[in-house]
Every structure is written in structure tokens, then in C-alpha cells.
Amino acid sequence: xxxxxxxxxxxxxxxxxxxxxxxxxxxxxxxxxxxxxxxxxxxxxxxxxxxxxxxxxxxxxxxxxxxxxxxxxxxxxxxxxxxxxxxxxxxxxxxxxxxxxxxxxxxxxxxxxxxxxxxxxxxxxxxxxxxxxxxxxxxxxxxxxxxxxxxxxxxxx
Amino acid sequence: xxxxxxxxxxxxxxxxxxxxxxxxxxxxxxxxxxxxxxxxxxxxxxxxxxxxxxxxxxxxxxxxxxxxxxxxxxxxxxxxxxxxxxxxxxxxxxxxxxxxxxxxxxxxxxxxxxxxxxxxxxxxxxxxxxxxxxxxxxxxxxxxxxxxxxxxxxxxxxxxxxxxxxxxxxxxxxxxxxxxxxxxxxxxxxxxxx
Numbered sequence: 001x002x003x004x005x006x007x008x009x010x011x012x013x014x015x016x017x018x019x020x021x022x023x024x025x026x027x028x029x030x031x032x033x034x035x036x037x038x039x040x041x042x043x044x045x046x047x048x049x050x051x052x053x054x055x056x057x058x059x060x061x062x063x064x065x066x067x068x069x070x071x072x073x074x075x076x077x078x079x080x081x082x083x084x085x086x087x088x089x090x091x092x093x094x095x096x097x098x099x100x101x102x103x104x105x106x107x108x109x110x111x112x113x114x115x116x117x118x119x120x121x122x123x124x125x126x127x128x129x130x131x132x133x134x135x136x137x138x139x140x141x142x143x144x145x146x147x148x149x150x151x152x153x154x155x156x157x
Numbered sequence: 158x159x160x161x162x163x164x165x166x167x168x169x170x171x172x173x174x175x176x177x178x179x180x181x182x183x184x185x186x187x188x189x190x191x192x193x194x195x196x197x198x199x200x201x202x203x204x205x206x207x208x209x210x211x212x213x214x215x216x217x218x219x220x221x222x223x224x225x226x227x228x229x230x231x232x233x234x235x236x237x238x239x240x241x242x243x244x245x246x247x248x249x250x251x252x253x254x255x256x257x258x259x260x261x262x263x264x265x266x267x268x269x270x271x272x273x274x275x276x277x278x279x280x281x282x283x284x285x286x287x288x289x290x291x292x293x294x295x296x297x298x299x300x301x302x303x304x305x306x307x308x309x310x311x312x313x314x315x316x317x318x319x320x321x322x323x324x325x326x327x328x329x330x331x332x333x334x335x336x337x338x339x340x341x342x343x344x345x346x347x348x349x350x351x
Contacts, residue, residue: 026300033199045199082278083190089300
């Protein structure tokens with residue numbers, strides 16, 4: 001595939017992510033921070049985000065698997081994930097976290113604890129779904145960037 | 158100014174041109190989120206060569222960098238030769254919150270304690286009020302953007318910063334902020350809410 005075709009594919013992917021709402025303005029802001037003095041900024045950020053998110057999702061899964069759920073800890077982790085997804089512009093993940101936090105806050109309602117537990121479980125599954133959907137596209141994005149950079153390096157030799 | 162001129166000015170900034178006086182502003186960034194630390198670092202560095210960033214992941218580490226330990230003051234004078242010119246700290250952190258760190262910094266007996274800016278994703282009037290009441294210079298909403306970083310210049314002590322006015326570089330930075338395309342929340346500095 002030619003360099004131009006690779007660049008078109010990458011631009012098409014990123015544009016579709018914006019159109020689908022997977023990414024928001026914040027990601028666009030971050031793209032503007034990448035330049036020749038910091039060429040790997042976006043890749044680095046995506047890698048940090050994915051590593052951190054998977055750590056948090058693992059913790060949340062563990063917490064909701066306990067006989068007695070510590071909703072304060074659950075809320076704290078969801079808050080973290082909401083923050084980092086907001087910072088990278090991962091809009092759908094952020095919104096899923098907002099919904100999840102609402103269920104965490106409501107869990108103590110008398111007589112409805114069971115229902116809210118299942119809502120929290122469902123909310124976690126929604127967050128996971130949104131995250132892994134985004135991660136798949138981020139993986140493709142990074143692969144395309146690497147191929148483009150390899151192409152450009154070859155051309156410079 | 159054309160986009161080419163903006164790019165030229167940006168290149169000039171990214172190759173390390175200093176403000177007149179050649180002094181960098183040392184910013185201590187405190188945030189337990191590695192993603193947020195990197196974003197803030199990127200914003201600070203991209204805004205020009207004036208910021209030297211030291212990033213730590215906790216209030217405790219921030220205290221170590223500042224030479225503060227619980228119950229003790231800085232061994233080195235903070236006014237004459239500060240290691241850090243400004244602190245940018247997240248509010249919500251485990252063990253030692255940004256509020257705790259703010260309090261510790263402001264409780265120093267130094268006549269001019271280091272400016273502290275709080276960052277938070279929560280737009281809570283009570284929280285803002287609490288922070289300002291004990292001396293926070295500003296409270297910024299996350300995610301931070303270019304305009305927020307530019308405001309940090311206002312809080313740095315005069316001796317550490319001697320900006321050129323009306324330079325292409327200053328215009329370039331502000332053009333980038335204008336071209337960022339997103340509306341910014343109103344500045345919360347000076348807002349005291351009951």
C-alpha cells in the first residue's frame with residue numbers, strides 16, 4: 001500500500017471515530033500538541049490510557065465480584081476512569097462512566113440494593129464494551145502510524 | 158497572521174527560544190493519573206520553552222520535591238532560590254489530596270509561598286471556595302486546555318518571568334489557543350461561592 005493510501009486510511013479512521021462519537025474535541029486538542037519535537041505524543045498517550053484503563057477495569061471486576069461490595073471504592077475507580085477518558089477525549093467511555101457513577105450513588109436505596117447491584121454490573125459491562133471498541137480502533141490507528149513512519153524513514157534513507 | 162507565519166513562530170518556540178532574561182518557569186505537576194500528567198506536561202511544553210516540568214504522582218512525592226515533610230518547613234529558603242515556581246496539583250488524590258498539599262504549602266512561614274493552582278474535573282462551588290479560602294491562586298477544570306496553561310503565566314513571580322510583549326511567539330501561542338476551537342469554561346479565579 002502506498003504512503004498516500006496509508007495516510008488516507010488513517011485519516012478516514014480518525015474521522016469516523018469523531019463522527020461516531022468515540023472521540024471528542026479533547027482528542028483534537030491533543031492532536032495539535034503533537035509535532036516534530038514530540039512525534040510520538042499521541043501514541044504515548046493512547047498507550048498510557050489503555051494500560052491505565054485495563055488496570056481500573058480489572059479492579060472494578062474484582063470489587064463487584066466480592067460478597068459485600070465496597071461501593072466507595074467502586075466509585076473511586078470509576079471516577080479515575082472517567083477522568084482519564086475525559087482527558088484523552090474518549091467520549092463514549094466517559095459517558096458510560098458517568099452513568100455508572102450514578103448507579104453507585106444510588107446503591108443504598110432501601111429495598112432496592114439488589115437491583116442497583118445488577119445495574120452496576122451492567123454499567124461495568126457497558127464501560128468495558130465501549131472501552132474495548134475504542135481500543136480496537138486505537139490499535140489500528142497506532143499500527144497505521146507505525147507503518148507510515150516506517151515508510152517515511154525509508155524514504156529519507 | 159497566515160498559518161505559515163504561525164508555524165514558523167511555533168518552530169521558533171519549539172527549538173527552545175527563551176523569553177528575554179532566559180529564565181524558565183519550573184512547574185511542579187502533581188497528579189495520580191499518568192494520563193493526566195502526560196496531557197498537562199504536553200500542554201506545558203507545547204506552549205513554548207518557558208516551562209520546565211517536574212511531574213510527580215502523589216502529594217507525598219510533591220512534598221519531597223518541595224523539601225517539605227510533615228510538621229517541618231523547607232530547609233531551603235523558598236523565596237530567594239525556589240526549586241519550584243508554581244505548583245499545579247490535582248484535587249482528588251489518594252492519601253494526600255491536592256487540598257492537603259495546598260494547605261501544607263501555604264502554611265510555610267515564607268512571605269511569598271509558591272503559587273498553587275488546583276485542577277479538578279468537578280465544578281463544585283464549595284470545593285472551589287474551600288481552596289481559594291486557604292490561598293489557592295486558581296482552580297482549573299479538567300481536562301486542561303491551551304488557554305488554561307497560558308493563564309499560569311499570570312501567577313508566576315515577577316522575577317522568574319520577563320516576557321517579551323508583542324512578539325511573533327506570543328501571538329503564535331495565543332493563536333493556537335484561539336484556533337483550539339473549543340469553548341472554555343469561564344475563569345473561576347476570584348469566584349467566591351457560598
